[in-house]
Amino acid sequence: MRSHHDMGGLPAGRCEPDEHEYEMWEKRVDALMMLLSDKERQLLKVDELRRNIESLGADAYDRMGYYERWMHSISQTLIQRGVISIDELGRKMAEIEDRDERA
Amino acid sequence: MNRQQEQDAQDSRGYYRRMQSAIEELLILKGVFSGADVEREVKAMDSRDPGRGAKMVARAWLDPDYKSRVLKDGSAAAEELGFAVGPLRLIVLEDTPSVHNVIVCTLCSCYPRMLLGLPPEWYKSRDYRSRVVREPRKVLQEFGTRIPDEVEIRVHDSTADMRYMVLPLRPAGTERLDEEQLAQLVTRDSLIGVTMVDAQG
Numbered sequence: 001m002r003s004h005h006d007m008g009g010l011p012a013g014r015c016e017p018d019e020h021e022y023e024m025w026e027k028r029v030d031a032l033m034m035l036l037s038d039k040e041r042q043l044l045k046v047d048e049l050r051r052n053i054e055s056l057g058a059d060a061y062d063r064m065g066y067y068e069r070w071m072h073s074i075s076q077t078l079i080q081r082g083v084i085s086i087d088e089l090g091r092k093m094a095e096i097e098d099r100d101e102r103a
Numbered sequence: 104m105n106r107q108q109e110q111d112a113q114d115s116r117g118y119y120r121r122m123q124s125a126i127e128e129l130l131i132l133k134g135v136f137s138g139a140d141v142e143r144e145v146k147a148m149d150s151r152d153p154g155r156g157a158k159m160v161a162r163a164w165l166d167p168d169y170k171s172r173v174l175k176d177g178s179a180a181a182e183e184l185g186f187a188v189g190p191l192r193l194i195v196l197e198d199t200p201s202v203h204n205v206i207v208c209t210l211c212s213c214y215p216r217m218l219l220g221l222p223p224e225w226y227k228s229r230d231y232r233s234r235v236v237r238e239p240r241k242v243l244q245e246f247g248t249r250i251p252d253e254v255e256i257r258v259h260d261s262t263a264d265m266r267y268m269v270l271p272l273r274p275a276g277t278e279r280l281d282e283e284q285l286a287q288l289v290t291r292d293s294l295i296g297v298t299m300v301d302a303q304g
Contacts (some may be wrong), residue, residue: 008209008260012233015245017292020224024145025120028127030221031144035136043135046263050211063111066212066227068119075122084129092125100121 004058026067032074044077052076151220155186156268157289159195159218161282164273173270181218188217196259197270198296203250205243205258205296206267207235213261215268219291226295236260246297268294274302 022030036044052073053061061069078084131138159181163170173180177193193215196204208214209232214222225231235242239256243249250256259267271293277285292298 005210007229007233008207008236010233012230015225015228015230015234015242017246017297018224018228022221025123027145027148028141029123030148031141032123032126032130034144034148035140041135050263053211062229064115065112065119066224068115071119071122071126075126078126078130083133083135084126088129089122089125092129093121096121096124096128 003054004056004061005054029067029071029074033070036074036078043081043083044074048077048080049073052080148216148221151217153219153289153291153294154286155181155184156215156218156291156294157286158184158282159186159268160270160289160294161285163195163270164285165282170270177268186218190264191217192265193218194259194265194267195270196257196267196296198272200272201253202255202257203296203299204267204269205235205239205256206261206269207232207258208261209233209236210260210262213263213266215266215294218268219294223291243297246292248298269296271296271300274300276302 033044033049035041037046037049049070050073053069056064056069056072064072075084075089079086079089127138127141130136131141159173162184163173163180169180169183172183173195174197177195178188178191180195181188181193196206198204206214207226212222212227214226216222231242236258239258240250243256261267271289273285274288277288280288288300288302288304290298290300293300
């Protein structure tokens with residue numbers, strides 16, 4: 001069966017040549033991918049990045065922004081590999097939310 | 104987008120932005136990399152722009168030997184000009200008066216990022232990825248490019264390990280230009296293949 005990300009040849013809308021300035025957090029997601037997948041670290045394979053993006057439901061895939069999908073996938077891979085725990089990530093995110101609110 | 108969708112999109116951005124900060128901080132704490140490593144990667148990506156691909160094209164237009172090396176092994180030809188391509192295989196596709204090439208990544212967003220920088224938003228869009236393989240002539244028209252019917256259009260679907268870049272046709276009226284002036288005319292979109300190089304720049 002054709003998976004959701006496999007969209008070549010399907011009907012779709014008109015191409016709008018929209019440009020988008022990358023935001024700093026998006027560049028940092030990209031930097032994480034580059035670092036984690038380099039020779040020295042080898043903590044992320046491009047196939048893992050793709051698998052964890054492609055396993056998103058059709059709905060989530062469409063709703064999420066490009067680097068949101070990447071970020072989801074990077075965190076899933078790190079959890080699957082045991083580099084970080086889901087608990088640790090949740091606590092850190094809560095801490096950051098707290099910090100941002102106070103700022 | 105209606106107001107609710109706008110709000111949801113904002114919440115989602117905030118959530119993933121926090122996730123990015125959290126993962127970066129955790130991995131620094133664990134010694135996987137340093138903050139300086141992240142800054143260095145961001146800077147390196149900022150420094151990659153279509154000027155690199157444009158330089159390869161201008162050189163290939165002027166130097167037939169270089170051109171044959173470009174077409175034989177794009178990665179090596181890029182490295183020759185000091186542009187590291189890494190483990191990816193780079194294939195350069197030559198336009199001719201009878202063949203026009205276009206690149207896409209239908210499955211995601213693979214792109215010659217080492218030579219062109221990060222891809223434009225539309226390259227990653229559903230509309231481009233879905234349609235350019237089925238009705239390229241029509242899609243190119245949406246970019247303002249009309250390819251004559253007698254010219255064949257070839258669409259190349261990239262993969263994670265294999266990236267394409269187009270070597271566009273050198274426009275007439277550029278015979279007196281030097282490499283730097285020629286490179287100025289070569290745009291990002293012409294290296295993707297959705298536009299042609301214009302002698303007026």
